[in-house]
Amino acid sequence: MSAARIDEVRNEVDELAQAVPTAKEFMQAMVKVLHERMLKYNWVGFYLLEPGAQPPMLVLGAFEGAMTPHTRIPLHQGICGAAASSGQTVVVDDVNQDPRYLACSLETKSEIVVPVFAHGRVVGELDIDSHFAAAFTAEHQNLVQHCARLVGNKLETAAQ
Ligand code: SME
Numbered sequence: 001m002s003a004a005r006i007d008e009v010r011n012e013v014d015e016l017a018q019a020v021p022t023a024k025e026f027m028q029a030m031v032k033v034l035h036e037r038m039l040k041y042n043w044v045g046f047y048l049l050e051p052g053a054q055p056p057m058l059v060l061g062a063f064e065g066a067m068t069p070h071t072r073i074p075l076h077q078g079i080c081g082a083a084a085s086s087g088q089t090v091v092v093d094d095v096n097q098d099p100r101y102l103a104c105s106l107e108t109k110s111e112i113v114v115p116v117f118a119h120g121r122v123v124g125e126l127d128i129d130s131h132f133a134a135a136f137t138a139e140h141q142n143l144v145q146h147c148a149r150l151v152g153n154k155l156e157t158a159a160q
Contacts, residue, residue, distance in 0.1 A: 006143050009037050013147055023154040027062040030147060034128070035064035035155055040135040041128050043104060046116070046151070047073060047125035058084055061124070068104040078102035080127055083113035087122050091141060093134035104129060112136040114148040118155040126151070 012033055020026045026045050035044045038136045045063025049056060050070045051066070058073040058080055070078065075085045077101050083090040095101040108129040126148045130136070136144070 043129040
């Protein structure tokens with residue numbers, strides 16, 4: 001995947017951030033763009049922290065790709081739970097070597113999960129799976145982190 005493609009997609013999501021009125025529509029449009037344009041992003045979705053849930057729970061939001069069995073993930077489970085509970089990006093180059101991994105598709109080889117912050121708190125995360133090992137190089141991490149920041153900004157400033 002060329003650096004030019006990453007720049008193009010970054011510009012596309014920046015334009016979407018301006019064009020789309022609500023955070024919900026923005027997340028729907030973003031997963032579509034990332035899934036369609038980034039050929040190794042084979043599953044792209046948001047998980048959002050359920051407000052007030054005890055124990056804290058990540059709930060599947062907008063996504064593109066095959067339906068996943070993991071529609072609700074407690075914070076102590078999975079790579080998703082690790083990213084949300086630590087507030088840190090998690091990149092796994094080979095999911096089969098990571099005991100935290102919750103399988104979504106047998107074809108998945110690598111995964112990135114980037115927390116989404118609003119008003120200084122984790123409110124959800126952007127999760128991307130690839131059928132290719134080690135798909136999420138530093139350039140990709142930057143793009144996905146940029147996308148997660150845009151969503152956080154939208155959640156802070158727009159209607160839901
Ligand atoms: N693999 C994730 C679960 C979500 S599916 O990939 C869509 C995890 O380990 O938390």
